[in-house]
Amino acid sequence: xxxxxxxxxxxxxxxxxxxxxxxxxxxxxxxxxxxxxxxxxxxxxxxxxxxxxxxxxxxxxxxxxxxxxxxxxxxxxxxxxxxxxxxxxxxxxxxxxxxxxxxxxxxxxxxxxxxxxxxxxxxxxxxxxxxxxxxxxxxxxxxxxxxxxxxxxxxxxxxxxxxxxxxxxxxxxxxxxxxxxxxxxxxxxxxxxxxxxxxxxxxxxxxxxxxxxxxxxx
DNA sequence: CTCCCGATAT
DNA sequence: ATATCAGGAG
Numbered sequence: 478x479x480x481x482x483x484x485x486x487x488x489x490x491x492x493x494x495x496x497x498x499x500x501x502x503x504x505x506x507x508x509x510x511x512x513x514x515x516x517x518x519x520x521x522x523x524x525x526x527x528x529x530x531x532x533x534x535x536x537x538x539x540x541x542x543x544x545x546x547x548x549x550x551x552x553x554x555x556x557x558x559x560x561x562x563x564x565x566x567x568x569x570x571x572x573x574x575x576x577x578x579x580x581x582x583x584x585x586x587x588x589x590x591x592x593x594x595x596x597x598x599x600x601x602x603x604x605x606x607x608x609x610x611x612x613x614x615x616x617x618x619x620x621x622x623x624x625x626x627x628x629x630x631x632x633x634x635x636x637x638x639x640x641x642x643x644x645x646x647x648x649x650x651x652x653x654x655x656x657x658x659x660x661x662x663x664x665x666x667x668x669x670x671x672x673x674x675x676x677x678x679x680x681x682x683x684x685x686x687x688x689x690x691x692x693x694x695x
Numbered sequence: 696c697t698c699c700c701g702a703t704a705t
Numbered sequence: 706a707t708a709t710c711a712g713g714a715g
Contacts, residue, residue: 501711514711515713517710517711517712518713518714519700519709519711520700520702521703521711523710524701524702553706557699557702558699558702559701559712560699560701562698562713562714563699563713593714594712594714596712596713597713598711598712599712599713602698615711616710616711616712617710627710638707662711663710663711667704667709668708668709669704669708669709697715698713698714699712699713701710703707703708703710704708704709705706705708
């Protein structure tokens with residue numbers, strides 16, 4: 478496990494690598510962002526961004542999703558994976574928005590997670606990106622990077638990872654750091670081919686060194 | 696825990 | 706061919 482100074486060094490370094498890290502899901506309001514994040518489960522942002530322009534042109538409001546047959550919505554998002562459950566969730570989500578939230582996305586995380594298809598991670602993204610609340614959404618990248626670097630333990634659940642990050646990172650930096658961790662994971666510390674040989678954090682990364690030795694590079 | 700699932704990288 | 710992708714519901 479990294480100590481306090483090492484964690485500070487990690488935050489500084491990824492800050493230099495990805496100073497402008499931000500949400501890469503294209504959206505122009507909280508409602509579109511919520512739909513995009515629901516769609517992004519087990520799919521790349523790039524793919525979601527290919528589908529949403531047409532989707533957001535056709536569906537402007539929760540009512541638009543409610544008034545279309547399920548099969549038609551499924552077809553509109555088919556290119557993204559898990560399309561049947563996502564289509565069903567989006568229709569339920571929009572139903573709740575109209576019936577219980579006046580057609581608007583709620584700002585409170587405890588309300589967000591009540592929406593169909595919205596779990597803790599999605600709620601954190603919406604609260605943080607759409608409403609500027611401090612939050613750390615632990616997705617596949619944040620989890621992998623945190624475990625590889627030794628910010629948390631390998632056996633930690635995603636909830637434990639989130640708590641650890643909130644404890645070790647100043648609250649004012651939660652949102653930007655969260656996005657930098659994602660960029661670091663997405664473009665550098667990648668799942669399949671991590672760029673260990675050219676990583677500025679290799680010296681303090683146990684997993685990185687282990688990988689390098691395994692390949693005879695260290 | 697399993698299931699959902701097409702697109703893309705390796 | 707297989708692993709992975711801004712996970713969540715049952």
